Amino acid sequence: GEDVEQSLFLSVREGDSSVINCTYTDSSSTYLYWYKQEPGAGLQLLTYIFSNMDMKQDQRLTVLLNKKDKHLSLRIADTQTGDSAIYFCAESYTGTASKLTFGTGTRLQVTL
């Protein structure tokens, strides 16, 4: 079955770049996503990448996809304290219901 793995915690200094990594197992994934969850809130879609792309950039966010290694990363440039949150990667599970499988989430802590 599908499995998505992430490291649990990352701490960076304000102004530095953050890189959050994710590995997945379903080679038939169509889209891969990054979500952000602030404390006590639902998940907010940050960005996504189509599986035939290697990279996608959206303002401070850069997504890199290595399909051969089934590795996805999210880079946040100039990390701010407001970026402190849990970040989830997710892959789409092919099927009529378009279910998503989520990783365990990486808690990003931004220090001054």
Next chain:
Amino acid sequence: SQTIHQWPATLVQPVGSPLSLECTVEGTSNPNLYWYRQAAGRGLQLLFYSVGIGQISSEVPQNLSASRPQDRQFILSSKKLLLSDSGFYLCACKGVNTGELFFGEGSRLTVL
């Protein structure tokens, strides 16, 4: 775009009591709807999904059930809560473009 409403936002219930969490969606019709659970310190587990009125698919055997009495209403229920049912419950709706999910703000359930 879709808006997902969940209530109640917070709920404390004794073991053995019933449960009803409601989710309604605005801004779309005939959506795919999902219930996820997020246990403390863990990722998101898909519990149920629905592709239409009265159509429910269960992903994991458990103490919970789901119903979809109307096109844009999705309800999560239990007849007798267990301690292990505690968690953060998220309702989600599938987007129309790339299969992304839009989430509600969640319902936090504590079973004592």
